[in-house]
Amino acid sequence: MAEAQINPAILTWALQRSGIDALVLADKLGTAASRVESWEAGERKPTFRQAKRIAEITHVPFGYFYLPEPPTEALPIADFRTVGDDPVRPLSPDFRDIFNDVMRKQGWFREYRQQHFEEPLPFIGRFNGRSAAADIATDIGRTLRITGQDRANCAGWEEYLRLLIARIEDAGVLVMRSGIVGNNTHRPLSVDEFRGFVVADPYAPVVFLNGKDAKAAQIFTLIHELAHLWLGESGVSNERIGTAQQHGGDVERLCNATAAEFLVPAAEFRARWNNRIGFVAQVREFARMFKVSGVVVGRRAVELRLAPWDEFAAFYRAEREAWAAAAARQSSGGNPYKTSAVRNGKLLTKAVLETAFEGRMLLRDAGSLLGVAPANLRKLASSVYGEE
Structure with missing residues (x-):
C-alpha cells in the first residue's frame, strides 16, 4: 500500500498537541510503538489509511501533515490558567x-x-x-x-x-x-x-x-x-x-x-459564622445557604480570618477526592432538546429559531449552528418555549 509522505515534525507536533504518546497511538492503530517512533524519526512512513486515522485520533486536519512546519495556533483570548508555579500545558x-x-x-x-x-x-x-x-x-x-x-x-x-x-x-x-x-x-x-x-x-x-x-x-x-x-x-x-x-x-x-x-458577601458571612460550631459542619451548612461549594465557603472563612488554613487544607483534600468520584459517575444523558438549549444557551437558541422560522435563515444553517437536525428544530422550539 502507498506510503503517505507526511512531515515527521508535524506528527510529533500532533501527538504533543493531543497529549498522547507513541505508545498510545500505536495501541489505537494496532501497530508497534517502535513503528510509530520510526515515523517520528522520518525513517519510515505510515500508509495513507494509517495517516488518515492518525489525523482522526489527534483531531488534526489531514492536510496539516504535509505542511513544512507546525502551524501557529494563537488563541484570540488571554490564557489565565495556572497550575501552581508550573507552566500550563498547551490547550x-x-x-x-x-x-x-x-x-x-x-x-x-x-x-x-x-x-x-x-x-x-x-x-x-x-x-x-x-x-x-x-x-x-x-x-x-x-x-x-x-x-x-x-x-x-x-x-x-x-x-x-x-x-x-x-x-x-x-x-x-x-x-x-x-x-x-x-x-x-x-x-x-x-x-x-x-x-x-x-x-x-x-x-x-x-x-x-x-x-x-x-x-x-x-x-x-x-x-x-x-x-x-x-x-x-x-x-x-x-x-x-x-x-x-x-x-x-x-x-x-x-x-x-x-x-x-x-x-x-463578607458582612453576611461574618454575621452568621459561629466559632463554637465545628469547621466542616459549618462549611456544609453555609454551602447550602449560599448555594456555593464547600471549598468556596472554606476559603472565604480563611480570607476573612475566621478559620485557620490547615483546617481548610484538610477539608479541600477530602473534597477533591469526592469530586473525582462524582465526576466518574456523571451521565451525559437526558432530553436532547433541553440539552441543546443548555449547550447553546436560550438566548442564542431563540434568536436562531426566530430567524429560521421567519424565513431569514435556511433551516439547514439553523440546524448546523445549533447542532440539531433541521427536521427537529420545531421539537426544539416546543421544548424551549414550553418551559416558559
Whole structure:
C-alpha cells in the first residue's frame, strides 16, 4: 500500500498537541510503538489509511501533515490558567474545537444584534484592574437584579444556577455550558484543563462553562467569568481557590474576589459564622445557604480570618477526592432538546429559531449552528418555549 509522505515534525507536533504518546497511538492503530517512533524519526512512513486515522485520533486536519512546519495556533483570548508555579500545558484539541464552535455562534449572534440595531452593552469594561471587588460585585447584582432573597428562595444549587443564567441572558450575555465537544460523548472536556472561558465583546459577550464541573463549582465560575466582562477582559480560566497562593495575576485574583463577594458577601458571612460550631459542619451548612461549594465557603472563612488554613487544607483534600468520584459517575444523558438549549444557551437558541422560522435563515444553517437536525428544530422550539 502507498506510503503517505507526511512531515515527521508535524506528527510529533500532533501527538504533543493531543497529549498522547507513541505508545498510545500505536495501541489505537494496532501497530508497534517502535513503528510509530520510526515515523517520528522520518525513517519510515505510515500508509495513507494509517495517516488518515492518525489525523482522526489527534483531531488534526489531514492536510496539516504535509505542511513544512507546525502551524501557529494563537488563541484570540488571554490564557489565565495556572497550575501552581508550573507552566500550563498547551490547550488541547478538545478545548480548541469547543472554543471555535462557540466563536462561530458568537459571531452569528453579534451580527444578529447589529442587524437589529442593538446598542453595545454598557457594563462591558465598566470597571478596571484598580477597582474594588465589592464595587464590581454590587454593580453585577444591580444589573442582574439578584438579591440574597432570590438566592434563599432557590431550593438548591441547580435552581440557583438556572436563575443566575436566566438573569445573565436577560442582560444580553450568551451563556453556554457543555461537558463534551459538540454531540460527541467520547470527547469529554477536562475540568483540570479549564473551568470556563469568556469573550468580552460589547455586542455579543459570551460565557462558556465546563459542564463536567460540579453545579456548585459552575456557579462560582459563572460569576468569575462575569467579572471578566465587567473588566472587559476576555480569557480562559481554571481558577484554583484551593491553593494557598492564588496565581494567575491581578485580573484572576480580582475576578475571584468579586465572585466571592457576590456569592458570599463578607458582612453576611461574618454575621452568621459561629466559632463554637465545628469547621466542616459549618462549611456544609453555609454551602447550602449560599448555594456555593464547600471549598468556596472554606476559603472565604480563611480570607476573612475566621478559620485557620490547615483546617481548610484538610477539608479541600477530602473534597477533591469526592469530586473525582462524582465526576466518574456523571451521565451525559437526558432530553436532547433541553440539552441543546443548555449547550447553546436560550438566548442564542431563540434568536436562531426566530430567524429560521421567519424565513431569514435556511433551516439547514439553523440546524448546523445549533447542532440539531433541521427536521427537529420545531421539537426544539416546543421544548424551549414550553418551559416558559
